[in-house]
Amino acid sequence: MKALVFGGAGERSWDSVSDPGIAEPTDVIVKVDATTICGTDLHILKGDVPTVTEGRVLGHEAVGTVVETGAAVVGLKEGDRVLVPAITSCGRCAPCKQGMAAHCEAVGGIGWIFGHLIDGVQAEYARVPYAETSVHLLPEGASDEQVLFLSDILPTGYEIGVQNGGVGPGDTVAVVGAGPVGLATMMTGAIAGASRIIAVDLAASRLKHAEAFGATHTVLGGEGAEERIDEITGGEGVDVAIEAVGIPATFDLCTRIVKPGGTVANIGVHGAPTTLHLEDLWIKNITITTGLVSGSTVPTLLQLVRDGRIAPEKLGTHRFALGDIMDAYDVFAAADENDALKVVLTS
């Protein structure tokens, strides 16, 4: 089959590789119907993720059709259309039983293995381990594109931003970073009842998207952002500040704009430490959360899609045939100049 193969820092190719086969009785094989590219894939290509070795098939977000099932699989059968989430869950370790597959022990303590520790889903076919406890049947009538982003960024925004932040009816929420994950956070934050959603970003183009995803206020990042948020909140600060960038400046901003009793929910992938101003914060009664998505809310998100309460397909701004994935990478790598959010690849 053909697959997008990592060839070391800076190298990727749409190559012929061997077809995947059942390796464990809990595996299934899926034909990939739709996949996408994640910012993490770009990090891997820069060589930032040393655990990804040369020859690895990339990709961790897909919708597919089951074509083969392992001996222990009883709840899935050939022809089933499934969402393959970014996170693999064995369903039997302590973290999985607690809904925290992000730390699934059976796959090494980190549930993200597709396109990382095993071959991924930017390919014609993929092996899906622990399939019965990991994948989700598509609701009747749902299209591939409607659910594709439930593999990763929707539950990331919802679990790590909205749920960790404790967003509820009436809340004022700031989402710092209006990239795809930030937008997914706004979309799900609105569903959770947020009354005001303040989008903060350095790029005006992203702020324009934010309005379509539920932002009620937009604030240009950088100098002046804090003052502007103060104005909007009448000096009170926000109930929940969600960091969706991954650098010290935006994290620090979040700790300054959150009100006493509020929460800073970190979604961003950080590469460096930050300074935490405990000399101000110790007395402020705040909560800071961090986390990798577990996917525990995918069933909820599928219901919201089924009922037309969310339309995640709006994140897909550019469409390609799977065979044109090399072009799709080019477009996504230059997302800002192409005004791209997420690319959709279909077979």
Place this chain on the structure above:
Amino acid sequence: MKALVFGGAGERSWDSVSDPGIAEPTDVIVKVDATTICGTDLHILKGDVPTVTEGRVLGHEAVGTVVETGAAVVGLKEGDRVLVPAITSCGRCAPCKQGMAAHCEAVGGIGWIFGHLIDGVQAEYARVPYAETSVHLLPEGASDEQVLFLSDILPTGYEIGVQNGGVGPGDTVAVVGAGPVGLATMMTGAIAGASRIIAVDLAASRLKHAEAFGATHTVLGGEGAEERIDEITGGEGVDVAIEAVGIPATFDLCTRIVKPGGTVANIGVHGAPTTLHLEDLWIKNITITTGLVSGSTVPTLLQLVRDGRIAPEKLGTHRFALGDIMDAYDVFAAADENDALKVVLTS
């Protein structure tokens, strides 16, 4: 001043009575700008509430303007526009400190005293006890009608239906009874993220209103209702069943349509016991809640009004001058034939 006076079962009049004055240092006097009539007032008039004595001024929902403050009041001043909630809260007893003013000990263990144990707000002026811990300043720009129903039915629907029911994103919720409180429950349930809201009522006219308040499905009550709900939910049952009628049949329906792990939230005012089928329910892992509103969520609801997320004024279908309250009672008492939800009385 003039006030609506209870004269014993079946008797009401718009009468001259003495002006209220400050009785305790924590009181304020408000000029009533807007008020409404509650189903409870009709019950009182039928003689169903023996604790209400002859001569009592009725009414427990109002927006008003502060005209006088007691010696201990520092946070309110003449001219302040305030929402006067149905529930009085002393702010210092154990229930009040726990956000359960419904059982405020300082006013006798039940927070509903207006138009019940003391004179109410269907009057030109009213004395408001424990004012600083009970009333809420109106958000800038909010009209009287926008907030009037936050005195009682909005927080009742939200606290006793939605919050007690644990309604959250993706949930399927049945609201049995599409009267004003049921509609308020639908409106706030949608804000809390309910994915499907099934309105159940015997009257088709009420079901038509339900659609405007967030119902995604409507089911005619009575025989066949359970089967229809089963169809909608694919036999699964609902996550939350909210009783907003107050009779055994509807309560029992709720216990039959709720799924394992779900909640039955009772809002209805019951006058008779019901049969609880514990022989079926003991194993079902369900939760049943009851309660009188406390008003703890009024600040949240005011934020949702301020930000345009809810429009409670839609409940006001008929408008009258305060002086025409006798007519307003006639219309409200025949709500169904007048297709009335709530009446609005303004001075």
Place this chain on the structure above:
Amino acid sequence: MKALVFGGAGERSWDSVSDPGIAEPTDVIVKVDATTICGTDLHILKGDVPTVTEGRVLGHEAVGTVVETGAAVVGLKEGDRVLVPAITSCGRCAPCKQGMAAHCEAVGGIGWIFGHLIDGVQAEYARVPYAETSVHLLPEGASDEQVLFLSDILPTGYEIGVQNGGVGPGDTVAVVGAGPVGLATMMTGAIAGASRIIAVDLAASRLKHAEAFGATHTVLGGEGAEERIDEITGGEGVDVAIEAVGIPATFDLCTRIVKPGGTVANIGVHGAPTTLHLEDLWIKNITITTGLVSGSTVPTLLQLVRDGRIAPEKLGTHRFALGDIMDAYDVFAAADENDALKVVLTS
């Protein structure tokens, strides 16, 4: 092998039956090292549970040693000592993922299948379905007897009584019914921080046991019980009333002694409906919960055993060899006259 076989109403025998074998790849076979008898087994013998057919091996509580594993089992191996819980969990259906294996869909919507829908564990060997997601490895150093009652009554008391009841530090808790499950509830309620535990029972002998399981007050059931509880609580009522009998009178008592804002947690297995006094309760802001145990707290309970915080083995008052189970049934069936709580059968 030998097993305790149900022969229809009133009939049981210690019989030779075929050895169990692996039927599904997710099965394991265990040699039973310790088991016990449950009140439910007595109900079955009375013919009260028609879903149990003649020839069924009874029993749903065991500690055993793995002797064979199915093809899909990777986390368990021959020689592992395991707790076999009363509830089977497939780990992949929606209820299991939510920690509510009580309603596991893979085994028919009710997780209790041992000694009910499949052969049970009052036998020399037993087949354990969905083993990896159901059983628990014993903590190092734990004896069979220390953990045996974690199969059923400890988690039943903890999940359905203490957790559903929301018992927390400082609470006043009434446990109505001081049989084995009631005692398990007291033991775990004390761990959860209950400040006062009021045991209520008709039998003085049971109340004496209650004191050894954490009860701080004992009240003889029947007439006068309510008044006595009122005295203890200074008329306030209890924060949590836990029903551990299963008849209308005790359930009703619970609804009368619970304070506003409190919870009635039903554990009892009811065979008849009860009258729910909604005409009093609608205004009381109470919560009523029901449920079958899921076993989600077994890991927590194992930690408490490991650390010496609870000593569930105290429930085992009478010991027998497994081969003497017919005698054990006789003793347990006459628990009161033998002052028996639970019997322990070891191989």
Place this chain on the structure above:
Amino acid sequence: MKALVFGGAGERSWDSVSDPGIAEPTDVIVKVDATTICGTDLHILKGDVPTVTEGRVLGHEAVGTVVETGAAVVGLKEGDRVLVPAITSCGRCAPCKQGMAAHCEAVGGIGWIFGHLIDGVQAEYARVPYAETSVHLLPEGASDEQVLFLSDILPTGYEIGVQNGGVGPGDTVAVVGAGPVGLATMMTGAIAGASRIIAVDLAASRLKHAEAFGATHTVLGGEGAEERIDEITGGEGVDVAIEAVGIPATFDLCTRIVKPGGTVANIGVHGAPTTLHLEDLWIKNITITTGLVSGSTVPTLLQLVRDGRIAPEKLGTHRFALGDIMDAYDVFAAADENDALKVVLTS
């Protein structure tokens, strides 16, 4: 009257000052029956708290007897024995209504005003603002010493350590810092069901005290502490790490020993920022909390004292007459060499 007066950095005296009088209708005056000295008082004396001005009477922890009440006070009367908490609560601002009096707006956004922004309770008499919403009647039979430490360090340990940390049955908890607040945290953590409590401190003498307050393991701080905790937890880390020192090294230790899904609850008063290793923590699914006590749990703690579940008086190692407070300060300032935890001053 006589009082302990702050005279600027390094200066304190037991001086004659004017008797306090009612200033607001919500005030009461109490005769101080018992008081104590807090580490914060020592900080003030070092000149570290510039908001404390010369001439201020220090002290924020007391048990007293009401001797005079303001015009608006109806729930307290002369002769009532009351606990005066460190935190003043107006009961009517948004933070107070949410149980977060730490940020009471009526007293300037920070609820700690005694011995800080107004005269304190290390005196023969004290004026207590917002008395009805702030003080607590003593349970019958409780001695002054039994409840004195419920003014501050018990609720600090319980709310900011145990509750913010989400400590529950079965948890493994590390308390870093075994000073008085750390010990209060251990005492209340045990009540909340912690299965293992690991005390960490640089001083062996403090670790000895820790064992009397519920620690199940003790670890000498500094190099090697992390490894020792790893050993105890089998490499898993702790569920909850509670920081009770207030310096970067101990905070950082907490972030390293907490397991995925766990919580770091900061109690320590920090004077400097710290480095937060987000490059490791972003993926770890942890929660970090900070906070000043609000006193919302004092009623719960009073119940636990009433029922003999906690014995906070064990923290009082040295006793003095109030008139000897200058000596008491000397002893407390050299707590380590005197093996002092808290001093008790009685009039």
